[in-house]
Amino acid sequence: MKALVCILLLLETFVFVVQQQVDGGLNEKEISQQISSEDGRQNPPQTDTLRAEASTDRQQYCDLGIPDIHAALRELTATVTEHKENIRELRDEMNKKNEEISNLTLSQVEELRKENRDREIAFSAALMESGDGNIGPFTTETTLTYRNVFTNIGNAYNPITGIFTAPLKGAYMFRYSVFGLGGTPSSATIVKNGKHLVVAYDVQDQDRLNSSNGVVLILEVGDVVYVRLGSNTRIHDNGNNHNTFSGYLLFPLI
Template sequence: MLTAILVTLVLGLARAQNPVVSFSAGLSHHQAFVADDNVVFDQVFINEGGAYSSTSGLFTCPVSGIYLFQFHALSRESSNAWMELYHNADYIASVFAHAEQDYASAGNSAIIKVTKGDTVYIKAVDATGYPVNLYGATDEVYNTFSGYLLAPVFEEITPVGK
């Protein structure tokens, strides 16, 4: 009994020091967007830590740390695939693809420091005459958004009077 309690405590401590936060989601249907729409990736492949919302498209950081985010896009024929990665209200990176009478794809990634409670999400960018129109189907998921914690960051608190 004591051994089981010790193993539980050690595993709990290891999990607290090395938390697992990861998500990966895709777009399971065709979707057109206008400027500043959040892109909501509805098909969740993994969501360890429960930080990604498939209803809002927001990743809400549960553990402060260094994170890797990746996003990929495939446009429908003669349409744009222009999306931007945001950390809270701050622009981080873009993808853009366009081809006349063909599909076009793009992908990008970024490693950023994210604090507990911050949000990371993808927004559509609408270019005049070429709306964002992403390709998708339940058995053809090309548009994806993924992220995972590379390393937690524990902020040191300076004792009062030091």
Template sequence: MKTLGSVVVVVLFWPGLLQVAADPVGVHDEKEASTPQSCHPNHTAVLRAMCTLVDYDEGLAQQLEAMKQQVETMGTKLKALEEKEEATRADVKKQQERSDESKVAFSASLVEAGDTHTGPFPKATTLVFKHVITNIGNAYNPATGVFTAPVKGVYHFEVHLFADSHGGRPTAAHLYKNSDPIVYTYGAVYAYHAASSNGVSLLMNVGDRVYLKLRANAWVRDNHDHHTTFSGHMLFSM
């Protein structure tokens, strides 16, 4: 009877031991506790992504700042170019005005029509050349016979006189600058006709005047052939 009881006990308790050995409760719980769950976020990856975004934003900010500086630099250069262009236009306009002012030339003969002697007079008399051939710049006044310098510069003048001689009566005149006689032209013969001429270049300021005065007791003649003339033109401005 003792031997049989021992066997029964072994049979009854062996399966339990096998179950305990195969699935120990403590070991299973420890594995479950140590295994990471998939539902927890990966904090390191999130931080890395945030750092990447921050670096990207900083890079964009730097690029935007660089672009802003480039735009400001381009604006400064554009303004400088506009100012330079404006200065160039003003200079061109000024040169054009100077060029227009330097276009000065005139030529006139004594009478417009007929065959006329002027003089002799008891004193020196201003000659008025009424027949205008050329008057660029309108500096010569055919009503007074006076040329007035519109700009400062060097001007060249010429005078040509013609007359009948009649016993040696001369044809003669002084060219005046303002109130000063500058050059003199004189011609006289005792038969047929007399002629004389002269020319001069003068430095003139704005408003200076040039004109001719017939000498006392002299005379001149002019007709449709325009023998007696007064001419001038600007050589260059100063």
């Protein structure tokens, strides 16, 4: 409001001078004389004192009305400086993290890679490497050895013994299939540490026999899993690899 009063007073004086120049073509001296003459006619002697006071008040209004630009600039500069300091701190922290990562030794990197490799466990195999024929029947249960290995990541499966040995604690998925020819039943069981868990079984007088099964097991380090052919049963295999045994680590456990 004070700034507005100051501006209005200045505009009033400017308009008066311009109007006089337009109306009468008065020069600066004449304008001064006319102003003095008007003051003399219209104001008593004490008017000079009042005019001086009004001028002082006008100046005070103007001074109070003008915002402190320098103070605002100082505040803005302080804010910018603070933001720059925060950005510098963040940059230093990022550089420190990057330096820590780059300082990883080759042995540490290799250790991380080895840890990941230890968690990569999967295998899949079929019974016969070549040819075709029957396996069984036997008077007792017999562990099947799946020698035609397709995959053995982690080397946890042994194609000589047909046994999978868990290299670390975790949840594992196992599946197997059974195929045979009619006339004699076909049966096989998944066994964990000597305990029968699930059975795949089929029997028909003629034609082919097909069955399959699977299970998810929680294994400790060193637990063994394998497939056993049922007593007095028979399976048949050939180049089509009908009989398979597969397993893989779902996820490790602590």
